[in-house]
Amino acid sequence: MRAGRDDIGAVAGDGAGSMRIAMIGTGYVGLVSGACIADFGHTVTCVDKDSIKISALNKGEIPIYEPGLAEIVQSNVRQGRLTFTTELSETLGEADAVFIAVGTPSRRGDGHADLSYVYAATREIALALKRFTVVITKSTVPVGTGDEIERIIRELRRDIDVAVVSNPEFLREGAAIHDFKHPDRIVVGTHDERAKAVLAEIYRPLYLNRAPIMYTGRRTAELIKYAANAFLATKITFINEVADLCEKVGADVQEVARGIGLDNRIGPKFLHAGPGFGGSCFPKDVRAVIKTAQDHNVPMRILEAVETVNDTRKRAMARKVSSAFAGVLRGKTVAILGLTFKPNTDDVREAPSLALITALQDMGAQVRAYDPVGMDSAKQVLTEVTYCRDPYDCVEEADAVVIVTEWEQFRALDLERVRDLMACPVMVDLRNVYSPEDMKKYGFAYTSVGRLPTQQPINLVDAPISIRARV
Numbered sequence: 098m099r100a101g102r103d104d105i106g107a108v109a110g111d112g113a114g115s116m117r118i119a120m121i122g123t124g125y126v127g128l129v130s131g132a133c134i135a136d137f138g139h140t141v142t143c144v145d146k147d148s149i150k151i152s153a154l155n156k157g158e159i160p161i162y163e164p165g166l167a168e169i170v171q172s173n174v175r176q177g178r179l180t181f182t183t184e185l186s187e188t189l190g191e192a193d194a195v196f197i198a199v200g201t202p203s204r205r206g207d208g209h210a211d212l213s214y215v216y217a218a219t220r221e222i223a224l225a226l227k228r229f230t231v232v233i234t235k236s237t238v239p240v241g242t243g244d245e246i247e248r249i250i251r252e253l254r255r256d257i258d259v260a261v262v263s264n265p266e267f268l269r270e271g272a273a274i275h276d277f278k279h280p281d282r283i284v285v286g287t288h289d290e291r292a293k294a295v296l297a298e299i300y301r302p303l304y305l306n307r308a309p310i311m312y313t314g315r316r317t318a319e320l321i322k323y324a325a326n327a328f329l330a331t332k333i334t335f336i337n338e339v340a341d342l343c344e345k346v347g348a349d350v351q352e353v354a355r356g357i358g359l360d361n362r363i364g365p366k367f368l369h370a371g372p373g374f375g376g377s378c379f380p381k382d383v384r385a386v387i388k389t390a391q392d393h394n395v396p397m398r399i400l401e402a403v404e405t406v407n408d409t410r411k412r413a414m415a416r417k418v419s420s421a422f423a424g425v426l427r428g429k430t431v432a433i434l435g436l437t438f439k440p441n442t443d444d445v446r447e448a449p450s451l452a453l454i455t456a457l458q459d460m461g462a463q464v465r466a467y468d469p470v471g472m473d474s475a476k477q478v479l480t481e482v483t484y485c486r487d488p489y490d491c492v493e494e495a496d497a498v499v500i501v502t503e504w505e506q507f508r509a510l511d512l513e514r515v516r517d518l519m520a521c522p523v524m525v526d527l528r529n530v531y532s533p534e535d536m537k538k539y540g541f542a543y544t545s546v547g548r549l550p551t552q553q554p555i556n557l558v559d560a561p562i563s564i565r566a567r568v
């Protein structure tokens with residue numbers, strides 16, 4: 098297997114079942130899904146309103162950072178199975194199925210999922226339809242959205258039959274190709290037999306690879322996606338609160354997580370304590386499911402707590418930094434390592450780094466930052482940050498360094514060099530990348546999450562030289 102490529106390739110194209118697919122929305126989900134479905138052997142046209150994105154793709158440039166994506170896009174473009182356009186109407190006439198993969202961000206003001214992009218795409222689909230087509234919602238949408246999509250299409254096009262299906266996507270940014278090609282399950286929400294046959298054909302290579310296809314009602318499929326993300330967000334928030342308790346009672350959250358994770362009923366994943374969950378999905382999906390539940394008079398108290406605890410937590414991480422300076426950060430320089438919400442993506446949407454950096458700036462700190470791929474995205478949302486060439490440039494003369502995203506390169510820092518470059522050897526490790534014992538050996542005042550600091554918080558305001566002397 099070549100790096101970045103996958104073993105599941107063009108099966109559909111080898112047989113009679115090759116489909117013509119339109120993918121509306123060429124973002125993190127649409128581009129990955131479109132490229133992988135083309136790689137299965139189907140013919141895919143990715144459509145996006147963003148003409149800059151489409152012209153970049155047509156020049157062979159990949160607008161997002163996702164390991165392995167460039168190779169799979171380029172190979173399918175070369176083989177004539179993958180094309181990009183801004184014009185939906187040209188594409189749809191020939192398509193057997195059209196996916197909706199546009200964004201569903203939080204609506205400003207009330208936290209409901211903003212479905213305006215989904216419904217705009219729906220109207221465009223309706224107007225472009227030429228024959229029976231399966232319309233598949235891959236965007237994460239609240240329960241009942243499929244009903245509304247169907248209503249809109251039927252209202253605009255009484256002459257054409259459609260089947261509207263919910264097919265939520267579970268891929269993770271940073272491992273998107275692997276996740277798309279090796280899903281734990283494929284959820285297909287429809288009772289329409291024609292649609293089931295089309296979906297089965299699209300995903301045939303995965304089915305051959307034994308990924309279970311689960312057919313459900315459409316509303317059930319829509320809720321499966323939200324319930325999955327809400328549950329994972331709850332698991333993260335749970336261990337984060339356990340981490341806070343560990344710090345108070347002198348326990349180690351890593352060991353607690355392992356101790357409970359070895360229990361098969363609990364499982365080890367999503368039990369990594371940290372600065373709170375971020376990203377383009379969990380925060381908005383938790384908010385949206387709370388709103389849906391409120392609309393149906395079914396308050397979801399657990400998720401309401403998850404949302405509040407997580408929101409507060411990101412900003413509260415700044416206190417871990419300030420406590421090393423007796424609560425006074427004014428005039429201090431803080432080096433931030435990692436801006437993206439997780440490694441292997443350039444996505445900074447709702448990343449913990451954003452709230453943390455703003456909190457540090459509010460406390461009067463100067464912020465320097467480095468991220469392997471996320472700095473361009475961060476520049477669009479953060480101000481007054483000095484962006485650096487590499488981790489060592491970032492920590493130079495800094496009073497504290499904070500590891501916010503666990504990029505591989507931050508796991509193997511030359512710690513002596515880091516220590517010697519800094520004005521004060523203070524490290525706040527929000528991902529528990531290093532061990533407190535090692536950090537003590539290197540002479541850092543080291544704070545992590547859910548583990549005791551290597552030394553009691555000390556006031557370094559007036560004593561940086563003496564601290565360095567101790568090192």
Ligand SMILES: NC(=O)c1ccc[n+]([C@@H]2O[C@H](COP(=O)([O-])OP(=O)(O)OC[C@H]3O[C@@H](n4cnc5c(N)ncnc54)[C@H](O)[C@@H]3O)[C@@H](O)[C@H]2O)c1
Nearest residue numbers: 122123124125126145146147199200201218236237266270
């Ligand atoms: N990002 C993830 O990891 C992930 C994982 C699973 C599910 N999802 C869900 O998938 C959906 C898409 O997420 P994303 O991260 O790919 O979003 P994104 O913002 O990266 O991409 C959405 C794209 O849709 C385009 N678009 C909007 N309206 C359009 C229209 N009418 N016609 C053509 N293009 C249009 C935008 O220009 C944009 O390029 C969301 O509902 C999200 O919740 C995301």
